[in-house]
Amino acid sequence: MILQATFLFISGAEIAFILFIVIMVFGADKLPEIARGLGKGMRTLKDATNDIKHEITKTAEKNGIDTSITKDVKKELDKVKDDLDDFTGSVKRKF
Template sequence: MNTTFLFIGGPEIFIILLIVVMFFGADKLPEIARGLGKGMRQIKDATNDIKREINESAQEHGLDTNIVQDINKEVNDVKDNIDDLTGPIKRNR
């Protein structure tokens, strides 16, 4: 099984890390990682703030914000009904 992250495989990640260590030095690596972690946390917090503001605004205007949950519930109900109809017959994947 080949693991990829953002279309980058293991060997590519190793080469990138090697270049980073050569360019910045091993002593700067923890500082860089800390900065990246802090930046990712700020992005996540900003995204959560935007989601919260959108939900609050939608609720103020009387819009239904649970539409995704409603769709998931309907899809799960249909899956359950299909499972009840097929019984022991299952598809092989």
């Protein structure tokens, strides 16, 4: 069974219709301003999220909480990947 990925369960035709309505309501000359405002808002949200993550990590390290678990997991995954590459190296098909 093949599942089609959709963005927020909206098809392409519905997105086109929404864009048409937005252009009709705000006008084509206002769209760049709206897009710029949305971009700035998303950038601010991303920066705030990164600041919060940084503060949580700094506080955890200050209180002696081990934050290196992701590094350990990545190291283990890399080792498994290297072992798998070594094992399948001679079996891989050349295209």
